[in-house]
Every structure is written in structure tokens, then in C-alpha cells.
Amino acid sequence: MTTRIAERFAALKAERRAGLVIFITAGDPDPKISLDILKGLPKAGADLIELGMPFTDPMADGPAIQAASQRALKAGMTLKKTLGLVRGFRETDKATPLVLMGYYNPIYIYGVDRFLDDALKAGVDGLIMVDMPPEEDAELCLPALRKGLAFIRLATPTTDDARLPRVLSNTSGFIYYVSITGITGTASADLKHIEQAVTRLKRVTPLPVAVGFGINTPDQAAAVARVADAAVVGTAVVKIIADHPKHPSETVAKTLAFIGDLAKGVRTARASA
Amino acid sequence: MSTPNSFRTGPDESGHFGIFGGRYVAETLMPLILELERVYARCKADPFFQKELASFHTHYVGRPSPLYFAERITEKLGGAKIYFKRDELNHTGAHKVNNCLGQALVAKRMGKRHIIAETGAGQHGVATATVCARFDMECTVFMGAEDIERQKPNVERMRLLGATVHPVTSGSATLKDAMNEALRFWVAKAETHFYIIGTVAGPHPYPAMVRDFQSVIGIETRQQMMEAEGRLPDTLVACIGGGSNAMGLFHPFLDEPTVRIIGVEAGGYGIASGKHAASLTGGRPGVLHGNRTYLLQDDDGQIQEAHSISAGLDYPGIGPEHSWLHDMKRAEYVSITDDEALEAFQFCSRLEGIIPALEPSHALAHVMKIAPKLPKDHLLVMNMCGRGDKDLAAVLGHLAKRGRPI
Ligand SMILES: Cc1ncc(COP(=O)(O)O)c(C=O)c1O
Numbered sequence: 001m002t003t004r005i006a007e008r009f010a011a012l013k014a015e016r017r018a019g020l021v022i023f024i025t026a027g028d029p030d031p032k033i034s035l036d037i038l039k040g041l042p043k044a045g046a047d048l049i050e051l052g053m054p055f056t057d058p059m060a061d062g063p064a065i066q067a068a069s070q071r072a073l074k075a076g077m078t079l080k081k082t083l084g085l086v087r088g089f090r091e092t093d094k095a096t097p098l099v100l101m102g103y104y105n106p107i108y109i110y111g112v113d114r115f116l117d118d119a120l121k122a123g124v125d126g127l128i129m130v131d132m133p134p135e136e137d138a139e140l141c142l143p144a145l146r147k148g149l150a151f152i153r154l155a156t157p158t159t160d161d162a163r164l165p166r167v168l169s170n171t172s173g174f175i176y177y178v179s180i181t182g183i184t185g186t187a188s189a190d191l192k193h194i195e196q197a198v199t200r201l202k203r204v205t206p207l208p209v210a211v212g213f214g215i216n217t218p219d220q221a222a223a224v225a226r227v228a229d230a231a232v233v234g235t236a237v238v239k240i241i242a243d244h245p246k247h248p249s250e251t252v253a254k255t256l257a258f259i260g261d262l263a264k265g266v267r268t269a270r271a272s273a
Numbered sequence: 274m275s276t277p278n279s280f281r282t283g284p285d286e287s288g289h290f291g292i293f294g295g296r297y298v299a300e301t302l303m304p305l306i307l308e309l310e311r312v313y314a315r316c317k318a319d320p321f322f323q324k325e326l327a328s329f330h331t332h333y334v335g336r337p338s339p340l341y342f343a344e345r346i347t348e349k350l351g352g353a354k355i356y357f358k359r360d361e362l363n364h365t366g367a368h369k370v371n372n373c374l375g376q377a378l379v380a381k382r383m384g385k386r387h388i389i390a391e392t393g394a395g396q397h398g399v400a401t402a403t404v405c406a407r408f409d410m411e412c413t414v415f416m417g418a419e420d421i422e423r424q425k426p427n428v429e430r431m432r433l434l435g436a437t438v439h440p441v442t443s444g445s446a447t448l449k450d451a452m453n454e455a456l457r458f459w460v461a462k463a464e465t466h467f468y469i470i471g472t473v474a475g476p477h478p479y480p481a482m483v484r485d486f487q488s489v490i491g492i493e494t495r496q497q498m499m500e501a502e503g504r505l506p507d508t509l510v511a512c513i514g515g516g517s518n519a520m521g522l523f524h525p526f527l528d529e530p531t532v533r534i535i536g537v538e539a540g541g542y543g544i545a546s547g548k549h550a551a552s553l554t555g556g557r558p559g560v561l562h563g564n565r566t567y568l569l570q571d572d573d574g575q576i577q578e579a580h581s582i583s584a585g586l587d588y589p590g591i592g593p594e595h596s597w598l599h600d601m602k603r604a605e606y607v608s609i610t611d612d613e614a615l616e617a618f619q620f621c622s623r624l625e626g627i628i629p630a631l632e633p634s635h636a637l638a639h640v641m642k643i644a645p646k647l648p649k650d651h652l653l654v655m656n657m658c659g660r661g662d663k664d665l666a667a668v669l670g671h672l673a674k675r676g677r678p679i
Contacts, residue, residue, distance in 0.1 A: 055574075055575065056444065056575045056576045057444070057449065057453050057561060057562075057576050058453075059298075059299065059453055059456050059457065059460075059562070060299045060301075060457070060460060061457075062457070063443075066443060073575060078573040079573055079574070080573075103560075104297060104560045105559045105560045105561060105568075105570070105574040105576070106573055106574035106575070107574070108559060108560055108565075108574060109559060109570065109572070109573065109574030110573075110574065130299055131297040131298055131299060131560070131563075132297065133296060133297075133298065133299075133300055133303045135287065135295075135296050135303070136295060136296065136297060153300070154299070154300045155300065156299075156300045156301040157301075158300075158301050158302075158303075158304045158305065158463055158464065159300060159303075159304065160304060163303070163304055167300065178300070178301065180461075181301055181460070181461060181462075181463055181464065182301075182460055182461035183457045183460050183461060186461065187461075
């Protein structure tokens, strides 16, 4: 098992603060700018990175992340190049956990075993698979765990107490709580719901709980950081990339500046509570 | 791969037909799909449910649909004796209503009165809007913007029936994208809404459930053929978009080794052109829309856009049970081009006074190829799964473009 995820959450705990998880789509808006953004994330304040694997048919994503996938694919992105991006990132960062997030088909076509080996070698720490519920664990989850990659499961408002143990089994790294019943970039959950959900999860798992979907501003990130182990921001970041297509250096600078604001929110959340 | 004792026992408990099928969906939907599986299993075993369904078949849909001897086409082709299973005579004009009726009754049992559907040709949308009106349910239909253009009359019908039609502009703006959008909407409304999938695809239990509801086609055909000819048919032919009308005809015959089974995919401009919708002929296994099946995709696992003159066949996948039957070699799958289908559309209209939908025109085009070479006592059944009124404007346009106005 790679140790970066556990070490990062241990460090956050020691600092008595929550982590900031940043989602970007690999290769968005093109492979070069994407690598520049990726490399800048840790310094800007991202504690963990979720790197989206572009897919033509992202079933659980709203318009912003759909468009990010489209931009990346149009710029020639493939799963192989996504792993190349991770290798490039690891040239300058050995400590920040990086997990790949996406849909199964590109991995299936790449070949599960070969993909897991190549991902591990590239410096990937775990996988978040949108369309791989526990019912299909034999296919990717168990092989990933055997090779030493974390398999981070999504729990949702529809995951009731009866089903929760099933969702938690074979889960490692952390739990990703999807705070709304819906796709990315649509609604935001109220804080009370999030707090209750995190409490419910904490009762049954020792794993850190990250909360995502619908966190768009530094204030929202800070609020979530008060009750969860990490806050995940994706759509809002991807939108900044979309809004600054003209000058590569501006795209990178604006994106990282926004992440800086989010990080400030997350880092001061508990102190100011 | 060894031959199983029966081809009719699938799927297994986890929803797989061999390696195909499964439940590749977001966690948000999983509890719902599991509940649907439980409720549907109860409905299937419940005589009251089956009786209610049968009563609607008789009095609302107009079943059984006739098994019609297409005498003039038979004479013209000069070979096999050709029968049409007339599901185009169903209320709403296609086989789709068989499935919508069944699923609406399941939704009723689950206490859900909000219905979602995706549609390509608009036939499934119309059928869903129809049963929603009948059962006082609220209906939201997702339809590709491109298909809305191609199938205007059906859009107007859906609206008249009280449904809300959402144009989908993402991707290729056709059936695949409508299904993506329907799934996204469903994820957000999982607790209140029932998704009536229009074909034998999607996560388990949909492929099996839709197949069961469409199997009335094959069950009737079997009985009607026994009455007409005193024996089973020799060949079955049906067109394939997702594969529901085909599976409905085929399934009751899968364990009859003498019955040859042929599915006809949409060949678009021809398989070599790369612009087609023939997932078995031109695709390979992958995972999309909740199941593993043959898909049109590139070497990176990105899904490719399908192309067909027929909006109802314009889908880059196929139901997982067909993928399994293909790999087991129990059924054969062929393809027919846009031009061949157009030809069959006119041929049937002139000879039989039946204007077929563009979808079954593909099946007929294949019948036109094989029937002349078959003996006169060869019994062939083609599923006339929809009527062509919806396609008139598009067909006239295509014929004019090809310099062959009617
Ligand atoms: C008349 C007709 N036939 C066939 C199809 C294709 O669907 P399936 O392959 O599920 O029967 C459609 C779909 O809209 C249709 O309207």
C-alpha cells in the first residue's frame, strides 16, 4: 500500500485542521497547461489531488465537468497520457497524495492489470470510481487493493444504514461523502445535513471522511472543514479553467490563486470557529 | 465456451449474462436499483400483477397483434414464406408500449408517480407519455436535439399527452446523450422518480425486466405460428437499436435449436465508413450506461458517436443479452445500410400497404436479401415493430436528396 494518503491525514490531524482536496480533469484545457496547474496545486494549498480521467460519457457529472472532459479529449488526452501527467507531477512532488477519479470503461479497455501496474509506477495512490459499486468489487476494487492502491468509495445520501457496511467494506484511504443526491456542479447541501452524515459515517468507520459536491466558495469550504476531515472542490476550479482559455499563464495563475483562497478558508476554519 | 443447457436462464443473480450485463452505476442509484430488483421479482411472480398487465394488453394496447402472412412480398421475393408480427398496430404505433405498460405498473407498486424516460425515435417517449397519462403520472422525457429535429411529430405527441420534453444538446445530441442526461436527472431525483428505460440495456434488472415485458411478442408469435402452420418458424428477423423488440421476439425461441435467429443492426453509410450503429459488427466489449456490452469505442475506451438514418437505432451500444447470444453464437447479427433500409421502406409500402418505421425497414432489407435463396416452405417471421408515419418527413427528404422523389 502506498503511504501518502495515510501520512497526509495523520499530518492534518496533527495540525488540527481539515484538508483541501482539489479536483481537476487531466489534460484540461490541454496537457501542458494541465501539468502546470497540477504541479502548482500543492504550493497553492491543495492537500490531496483528485485527477479526473477524461471520459466521453461522464454519467454523474454536471455541465462544467462534462465540458472539462470534452476540452481534454479534444486536446488529445488519453488514459495513457493521464498517467504521463502523474509521472510529470511526481518529478516535483513526492508527498502529496494523488488519486485518479473517473469512469471504468477507459480502464477496462487499457486492461485492468496493466493499468494498475502502470498507475502505481506513475505515482498514483488510489482510485475513485464513479460507476463501480461494491457489487462489482471483483473486477477492479479487489485487484487494486491487492496491488497496493487505495480504493476510495463514494457514500451518498441514499446509502442507508443497512447498506453502509457494504459500501465501507473494501474501502481504503478515505471515504468520500457525496453531500447531495445529484450530479456534480448542481446543488449545495446544507451544513446540518453534512454534519449529521459525517457523524453517521464516523460511528462506523475509522477512515477519514472527505465531503464533496456543491462546495464552490472559500466560505463553503471553510464551513465543511469544520465538520469533516477534508473538503473537496471540483466544479468551481474547473470553471475557472474554462473561463480563462486565452493565455496559458493566466489560466494557471487564476486557478492557483483561487485554490489559495480555498486553502485559506480551510486552514483557518477551525481556528475561527 | 461450452453450450449451456438453456439459453433462457440468464441473467445470474448479479445481473450478468456471461461477462455481459452487471450494475455499473453510481452509488446514489444502487439502493434504488436493488429495490427495483426486489419489487420486480415480486411483480413477476404475482398473478394479480400479470392479470392486470394482460388486461391492459387486450383492451388498451390491442394485443395480440396479428401474425400476418405478407403474401405479395413473399411472391415478389420468390422464396421463404414471410410473416410479419404486426406490433406496429399497437396503440402508439410500436412495440415500445409493451415495456412502458409493464414498467408503469411496477412504478405504481413502488408508489412512484414521477417518471423519467430517454427516447431516440420518440416512440419510447410517446409510449411512456401515454402510459403516464393513463396512470396519472408526471412524465419527463429526454431527447437529443438532433432527434427532436428528425422526429417532430412524436415530440408534438408527447407534449399533447402532457409530458415535458427536455432537449439534450451534449455530445452527439442523440439517444446515447439522452440516456446520459436521463441518468443524471435520475441521480438527482433518485428517491422520488422511476426511470423507464426503453430498451434491454441499463443496469440489472432492466435488461431482464424489459425483455420479460417484450417477450409477449415471441410468446404470441409462437402460438400464432402453430395455429397458422402447425409448426415453429424456421427463421426470426428483427432490427436492433438497443435490442428490445428483437429480444422480445427471440427469447421464447432461444431453446429451439431449429429456429435460426438473426438480429439486424444499423449499418449507416456502411461498416467500412466508420459511420454506423452496428455495435456487434463494428464494436467491442466495454462498460456504459450501467452494463458491460459491445460498444462503438476507440482504443482509449472513449465512446464513439453512432450513425443511422433511423433515430431509434442510432445508439453505440446494444443490450447485454444480445452480446452474450452473439458470443455464444446462438444468434447471428448482420447490418443493413441507410440506403438499403430506405429501399425496403418503399418496397413494403407499395407491396403490402404497410408503411414501416425506418427501424424495421432494416429488418425487412435483410429479409429481402435472404428470402429469395430460401425454399418456399421456409417459415420466416419478421418483427414489424413500428409504423412509419413518424418517419415520413425524414424519408421524403432523404429520397429527394438521393434524386428519387416519390
Ligand atoms: C419502431 C422502433 N423499432 C425499433 C427501435 C429500436 O429499439 P429496440 O432495439 O430496443 O427495439 C425503436 C426505438 O425507438 C423503434 O421506435
